[in-house]
Amino acid sequence: MSGNNIIGEAAIRAGCRFYAGYPITPQNELTEYMAEHIRNEEGGVFIQSESEIAAINMIAGASAAGLRVMTSSSSPGISLKQEGISSMAACELPGIIVNIMRGGPGLGNIRPSQGDYFQATRGGGHGDYRTIVLAPASGQELADLTMTAFDLADKYRTPAMILADGMMGQMMEPVIFKKPKPRQYSEKFMLRGAGTGKSKFIRGLLLDPIDSEAHNWKLARKYEVITKNETRFEEHRIDDADMVIVAYGTAARIAKGAIKRLRDQGMKVGLFRPITLWPFPELKLRALSAKVKNFLVFEMSTGQMLEDVRLALQGYADIEFHGRPGGAVPTPAELANVIAKIYDKKD
Amino acid sequence: MIVKTIFSGFGGQGVLMMGISLANSAMNKGYHVTYLPAYGAEMRGGTANCTVAVGDEEIASPVASEPDYLIVMNSPSLFSFQNKVSSGGTIFINSSIIDARPNRQDVKTICVPCADMALELGNSRVANIIMMGAFIKKSDVVSPEIYLKCLETIMGSRKKALAEINRKAFAVGFDYIKD
Incomplete structure (x- = not known):
């Protein structure tokens, strides 16, 4: 379907x-x-x-x-x-x-x-x-x-x-x-x-x-x-990761494809995927920064969730960003290249 | 194993139906599968393409970086997608209306004059199914029996009259490919 x-x-x-x-x-x-x-x-x-x-x-x-x-x-x-x-x-x-x-x-x-x-x-x-x-x-x-x-x-x-x-x-x-x-x-x-009972009100106007x-x-x-x-999230191949991609929805699927490629080349990259965007899984992400210091936010926008990631990490880790706004959908290979460049730089 | 295929052509050529029928038959065979369409705002004559991924493991990304197979039903599709095909991949060309050929040496090219073959069968609309016959024979993603059964289910009872011509069209395409 x-x-x-x-x-x-x-x-x-x-x-x-x-x-x-x-x-x-x-x-x-x-x-x-x-x-x-x-x-x-x-x-x-x-x-x-x-x-x-x-x-x-x-x-x-x-x-x-x-x-x-x-x-x-x-x-x-x-x-x-x-x-x-x-x-x-x-x-x-x-x-x-x-x-x-x-x-x-x-x-x-x-x-x-x-x-x-x-x-x-x-x-x-x-x-x-x-x-x-x-x-x-x-x-x-x-x-x-x-x-x-x-x-x-x-x-x-x-x-x-x-x-x-x-x-x-x-x-x-x-x-x-x-x-x-x-x-x-x-x-x-x-x-x-x-009916004959007490009347009820539902209203948003409170003067x-x-x-x-x-x-x-x-x-x-x-x-x-x-x-x-009610905070929900998914972690994917994060246990031994040196670098974590933060992405949601479609972007997270593309990131998973990219991570598969990078793992085949020996790069230890994982994914943190917020499932609830509000409430944002802020505490979990902050806890992750105790062991991972490099994050890449990937969105099909010019960088919006990026702000929530910054608020969550509070300067405890480095944050890079890759975005494709306006209806552009990158391939996993394209994203893998972007991640690999940053990964090598940090190494 | 994950096999990725891009189908591309004009809106109205049945390009999305090719992808849907492959995705559904692969699902019926028990594979993991994703079907990702992309089409313009116009119904007929615009651009249409879809990506189908079939695998025996979870499919991470439904977007294909390097498809194993590319099926092009019109010339613009060949130019748009030929460079994406993975090295060693295969491009199927509707050679009735596409004169150009891929400019790559590292891919196989299979020309199927499916539009002409459809006219010979008396129904220009089954060109896509003829191409699917050729594709299934070559790719072996699913068996022809599973594919045809699934195609009939998708077409539904309203188009029962089409079942026979589809079956014929599929056979013509399937037999067109010699091993």
């Missing part, structure tokens, strides 16, 4: 019952898949909305009504959704936003890119908030992390983002769908008509600064808990 279809199938299996989206390459297969498959015996609503902005607000509404919800788009469309994402964070509404990144800025092009890292990990919209960001690097992980994203969004009542790129979205790989966990989400957060400040600190404490409990 293609990556886009894998996300769709995993979402439906995880109990996603409401999807709204507006077409944009390279994520169209996902919208198409949801159109065809979300309606099943348990219900399910698909809406091709009039715009990206409408889609994010529709899923916010459906989330408030208690459904598992998802929307998807690609870079320019995700920019349009930011107001809604900020609003969902403020209202503590769970929901999944899928960003299949393409070349930017502006309309850019339709080739794979990783230029939306800042937007995804820094909140993206206005206000003091964060979004959980998961970065899958294989067909299998697209399936697993989509299910995880729904669980995390519910658990912390916050929007979560799947951040992949055009290559992850369109590439096909074999996949085995795991059994999703049963949903745990209290009815007290759902607006389904008060009194005292209330608003308290709400902001409440969200901040929640983000601290997420940071403490």
Whole structure:
């Protein structure tokens, strides 16, 4: 299955019952898949909305009504959704936003890119908030992390983002769908008509600064808990490494190919792959700098995760950077040459 | 063992279908496999190519630095990709419409006039399957039986009428290659 279809199938299996989206390459297969498959015996609503902005607000509404919800788009469309994402964070509404990144800025092009890292990990919209960001690097992980994203969004009542790129979205790989966990989400957060009971409110507008400040600190404490409990990463051939590549998603796959080549030539290179981009696996990376002193950050951008790596390593190790922005995808051989040059210099 | 193949041509020539059918049949045989398409915004007449990696170990990168096989269905594809092919690799050329030949001495070249052969069969659209016949015979990535069975599954019930012509086309391409 293609990556886009894998996300769709995993979402439906995880109990996603409401999807709204507006077409944009390279994520169209996902919208198409949801159109065809979300309606099943348990219900399910698909809406091709009039715009990206409408889609994010529709899923916010459906989330408030208690459904598992998802929307998807690609870079320019995700920019349009930011107001809604900020609003969902403020209202503590769970929901999944899928960003299949393409070349930017502006309309850019339709080739794979990783230029939306800042937007995804820094909140993206206005206000003091964060979004959980998961970065899958294989067909299998697209399936697993989509299910995880729904669980995390519910658990912390916050929007979560799947951040992949055009290559992850369109590439096909074999996949085995795991059994999703049963949903745990209290009815007290759902607006389904008060009847004769007490009325409930979900709102992001808090005019009194005292209330608003308290709400902001409440969200901040929640983000601290997420940071403490939900950091995920993969280490690959790191035990004897003299040099570690830090890369996520598609870039990490290319890096793995490069590392295989370099290992064949006797160079001890490993990979550190953040799976959660927010929360960033900062402590783990810092701990690694106790034994490895040379790091190379590789991104399909001009250097965004690079800043998080600098913050994590705090000057304890040397950091080099290689980037291919704007939809360019390097081959493993090209990256291997870059790494080898730096490796030899350090030797 | 990891075998990487790039299929390339115009949008509309069935280039992506060639890759999808190879990837699926290799998956059915139990191999690790990745299929990576790249195509322009236009459906027909634009550029289209895909990379298929098949291996008995985990495939690190779906992007191929040096493919073992290159299948080109139009001239621009030959110029774009011939220099990427690994030394000792093989280039399959749709010689019905490509006059140029690779400018490298360290690769094998196999010319298959698949567009003309398809016209002889009465359906210009099966040129890609004829080429797949030649490719499967030479590369031996999967058996012809597995490939054909898989092709039928991918084509689905809507295109059952095409199954027969596809089978014929595959056989013509397969037999075109003499050992």
